[in-house]
Amino acid sequence: MSLTNLRHLRVFEAVARLNSFVEASKALHMTPAAVSLAIRDLEMSLEFRVFDRTTRYVRLTEAGKQYFERVVRVLIEVRAAESCAASLRKGSYETVRIATTPTVITSLLGVAFERAPKLWPDVKIICVEVMSHQLQEVVDAGIADIAIGVRLPDNENNESQVLFASRWTALIPRDHKLAHKDPLTWRDVVEETVVVTNQSSRLAIQKALPEDLTIDLAHEVSTAMSAMAYAASGQGIAVVPGYMRLLARAHKLLAVPIVDPEVLHVLEIGVARRPRPEAHILQMRDFLVSEVPTVYRRLM
Template sequence: MDRLGSMRVFARVVDLGSFAAAASALGMSAAVVTRNVADLEAHLGTRLLNRTTRRLSLTETGQQYLERVRQILLDIDDAEAAATSSSRQPSGTLRIYCHPTFGKSQLAQLLPRFAQATPEVVPDVTLADDDVDLVEQGFDVGIFIGLQKFDASMIVRRLATSNVVLTASPDYLARRGAPARPSDIAQHDCLNFAFEQLRHVWPVAWNDEVVNVPVTSRMVSNSGDILREAALAGMGIMPRSSFTLGADFDSGALVQLLQGHHVGQLSVMMVYPSRRLLSAKVRSFVDFMSAQFPRPESDPWLPGA
């Protein structure tokens, strides 16, 4: 049995929802597709798919196995793409999309190092928080955060996880005191993002529990920069993504409250159209960014997060 081939067939059957559709996509007969999945189940000694005349569904074991299979196939395809592109010199214009907040606070610092390592590549960077279609708009790679939408066919690599933490200026804390526990926030002035789900309550995860704290907004805005200026001016407590806070924490302009807490988490994702026949310039950027963030499940901007 070609185990790797059977894994690919199994994943395609799940993706397309039927043996017939997978057979058509793979250029195989339905019988060969069915045999591949059956051989895989026999090898594993367990059923992966529940079959009825109308639909297929994953068993619990099948769901767990599929998650591992997807990662294995991704790693193999990436290894092959890296080997193929390693003999080519990265060159040309690299069109990069990035969310403005991450672009200004993080990517701007990383790009000079990337440019030094790949002198024949010219980064062409666009910052925008609108919906972006990478293929339609001609981007080679994108950096997305949080709930931004992108085409499901894209290849996605999580770079890091950013905690949204509560901060305030030393001046504000000198006047009003620092909250000792999440419930204390209800007695403070709050600088709030214009998200309906945060308008009246902040869900503060702290000490293995989530406390829903009612808040009083001193200011509301859809701009993190406006809220930051208000926080620096001592107007109240602000939630803010950890990757934007390095300079303010280092200078002491803002102080993190309730160590170890968060009021949300944002995934930072690198997205690109295809790992097959990936150009050397895109591969070089993908590898560079992955090396900067070796632990995608962790928050590299908060010690101990």
């Protein structure tokens, strides 16, 4: 890849994330005209449009959305390489790249950032933020060493184990009619407007419920943070893993466990079997398996 193409990808990522040529130009310290020219050159080389744009909005085309997912992965690796080079100039170190969602990073990986550097000062942790459905893909592609998510594969090529199991929890505004009730039952929840992160979560919960209880989603969102935002704006009860309890406080939401029956959200941690990870990667995996349930037990 030429330097020019790499520059185009960085411009493309900025415009896609900010939905604005002007805002991207500010973030990249470029002129709007230079940003427009870079996108034009990129589209000419790709031979398809990546943005629909008018005077009022900038949106990814369907082709642009698919291309954006690949570009994000490429730039993650580029930034990791640049970070590695900078660190090597200062002195060598080993890295552990952990792929997971922003919610897990914020809620459960503080222990890794706080304690691991004291135990292994020559090991650097790099978080690779991805959507949950992309976790195994980034490990298979060699972009990450460890994946943390749900339903990770355990087979001849990959191994996984339970990292953290927590009860599903309802996030509700303090003025909601159910705010006085703790815990809630699933019968309480299904009678309300419900927001759940993706269809897979809904089906996993539904499987554990009695036949006469059905979750009808008012909103299906792609991230737990989005579900929390819906709850904070009064658009429904967000059903999320219990480890989001601390984040809920920042949005002035009550986090109430849901019982009868008790349904667990099981978070797993996985690594590749082939090729076998280096010793420092397995050490970090074992450290997380030991420390995360202990440190965050109150969030189970």
